[in-house]
Amino acid sequence: MCKETLDLYTDYLISQNGYATATGLSRLLDGQISHDKVTRCLAQAEQGSKELWSYAKSGVRESENDDGALILDDTIEEKPYTDENEIVCWHHSHTKGHHVKGMNILTSLVRYEDIAFPIGYEIVKKDQKFRDEKTQKEKRRASISKNALFEKLVCQAVRNDVKFKWVLADSWYGTTGNMSFIHYELKKCFIFGMKSNRHVSLTPAGQKRGKFQTVESLDLENGKCKVVYLKGMTLPVQLLKKVFTNKDNSTGTLYLVSNDLTLDADRLYDVYKRRWRIEEFHKSIKQNASLAKSPTKIERTQGNHVFASMIAYCKLEFLKIKTTLNHFALKHKLLLRANMAAMAELRTLTAHAGASA
Numbered sequence: 001m002c003k004e005t006l007d008l009y010t011d012y013l014i015s016q017n018g019y020a021t022a023t024g025l026s027r028l029l030d031g032q033i034s035h036d037k038v039t040r041c042l043a044q045a046e047q048g049s050k051e052l053w054s055y056a057k058s059g060v061r062e063s064e065n066d067d068g069a070l071i072l073d074d075t076i077e078e079k080p081y082t083d084e085n086e087i088v089c090w091h092h093s094h095t096k097g098h099h100v101k102g103m104n105i106l107t108s109l110v111r112y113e114d115i116a117f118p119i120g121y122e123i124v125k126k127d128q129k130f131r132d133e134k135t136q137k138e139k140r141r142a143s144i145s146k147n148a149l150f151e152k153l154v155c156q157a158v159r160n161d162v163k164f165k166w167v168l169a170d171s172w173y174g175t176t177g178n179m180s181f182i183h184y185e186l187k188k189c190f191i192f193g194m195k196s197n198r199h200v201s202l203t204p205a206g207q208k209r210g211k212f213q214t215v216e217s218l219d220l221e222n223g224k225c226k227v228v229y230l231k232g233m234t235l236p237v238q239l240l241k242k243v244f245t246n247k248d249n250s251t252g253t254l255y256l257v258s259n260d261l262t263l264d265a266d267r268l269y270d271v272y273k274r275r276w277r278i279e280e281f282h283k284s285i286k287q288n289a290s291l292a293k294s295p296t297k298i299e300r301t302q303g304n305h306v307f308a309s310m311i312a313y314c315k316l317e318f319l320k321i322k323t324t325l326n327h328f329a330l331k332h333k334l335l336l337r338a339n340m341a342a343m344a345e346l347r348t349l350t351a352h353a354g355a356s357a
Contacts, residue, residue: 005041006308008033013290013312015334020290020305043300047307049120049153053160056117056314059321060162063115068164069274070157071109071116072150072173074124075282077291077306078102085299086125089140094172105306106146108153109278110162116277117317118310120156122149123303147173151181158186168275171195174257176232183235183259191272194239194255199231207234215239215255225265235259240268281313284327289313 012025022038079102082088091104104124109116126140150173157164167182167190174192182190196216201207207229220226220241228239240256256272263271286292289312294305316327323330 002037002041002044005033005038006311009038009041010289010308010312010315013309014288014315014331015338016290016293017335017338019293019295021295039301042296042304042308043298044304046300047304049122049156052121052307052310052314053119053156055311056119057160059115059117059314059318060110060119063112063117063321064110064163065112066163066165067112068162069111069166069168069271070154070162070164071111071168071275071278072106072153073170073275073278073282074104074106074146075286076100076102076104077286082302083297086127086140087123087299087302089126091124103302103306104146106149106153107278107281107310108157109281110157110164111274111277115317115321116281117314118281119160119162120153121306121310122153123306124149147175147178150178154182154186165189166191166271166274168272169193170275171255174198176230179230179237179257179259180233180235189258189260191256191258191260191268191275194257196253196255200228200239201231202226202228204229204236207231216253223265223269225263225268227261230257236261238263238268240265242269284316285309285313288316288327288331 008029009025012028013020016024016028018024022035022042025038026033026035076091076093078100079088080100084101087103088101090099090101092098093100106122106124107118108120109118124142124146125144126142128141128143129138130141131137132139150169154167165188167188169192171193174194179190179192182188194215196214198215199212200215200218201212206212212231218226220239222241222243225238225240227236229236238258238261242254242256243251244254245251256268258268289309291306291309294302296302296305316330319330320326325333
């Protein structure tokens, strides 16, 4: 993508508050750049994790330390009115409990204290069509699973020499394969959410005899760790039960598992809480970097718009470091200035209209 046009387009994604269109950017710049030039820029060679890392690298290097956390999670950007293709298709939403149409994006985010940068991402591609045996309807599926993409992003962070001690993710990615890979291959620590129906044994002997029970059936004390053995793994892990209260005063239970047996319960939970930054990332990139506001129609431009939104998010993170304002405060400040300029222009037009009456 053209560097100069990309720079203008990503600034536009931050500053505008409607749909991000090539025509809108051209009008905002009073025709100094044509909408065709913006469209051609988005239609050029596909951009991705490699180019994102090149942009975010300086911010990561300035902030990095040995206690960093690599956080991975996916989100669905709904596009109910966009034509279906390999990246805009139907995905199961764990939040809504049913399938929604849109793009499913898996991101790796590295966090040091209060600074966090996206350093890699993968758009899930459902590139295979098949006929469902029950419904006889044609559906799509991905030839590369999200767990394979998860491993790819973690390996990319290692190859780029990103400093991190922890890999954090929710229970969807807490598979034995992911845990074994991080522990044995990467020699890193992990903390994953754990589903209550996972089977564990309390002793190595019980594991050998196949004596397992579900996590939820264990007599675990709230806020305390217990060493257990997961079914399918010889690796002992720490299991933590955490009961929390929701805003509506209802209660929920969170189970966490880690391969670091030296952690006490408070430290384990404190480290895992860093994972919530990726939820903030999802909210910010959609609302402050216009991920959700692109009418692009073809796969190439749709994918490059995602890339541009990632760059726009990084720009906001760089500004946050310099100004100490969070992304939403920065966006509010920009919109306030825009409204002030609109008010001033309106008063000028009103004054001229009154003078000529």
